[in-house]
Amino acid sequence: MSKANKSINVEIKDRTDSNGDSISELFIGKKLIGSIKQLSDDKFQAVNTHDEEFHIKTFDEGVTQLIKDFHLHH
Known part of the structure; x- marks a missing residue:
């Protein structure tokens, strides 16, 4: 049985x-x-809560990177 996708805000x-x-x-x-x-x-420059810095080209890419990093550590 597959899980339903949950939206995040x-x-x-x-x-x-x-x-x-x-x-x-x-x-x-x-x-x-x-x-x-x-x-x-x-x-x-995107910085996560672990003070890791990511250099990116667009704001949207930064948002995506921070969300990926958040889900990786949880």
């Missing part, structure tokens, strides 16, 4: 850090799973 909250840079934080429920920061026009 990912919430993105924008904030600024102490340098004035914009950072998007990703939450699943109330749990922070990581953040994404734009470094230049075509470079982003």
Whole structure:
């Protein structure tokens, strides 16, 4: 018997850090799973809760990477 697919709600909250840079934080429920920061026009940096950094080309790719990493560790 197969399990039904469950949908997850990912919430993105924008904030600024102490340098004035914009950072998007990703939450699943109330749990922070990581953040994404734009470094230049075509470079982003995603950081998970284990302080592992991923350099990616698009914001959407960063969201996907953080969700994959979250599910890998749970």
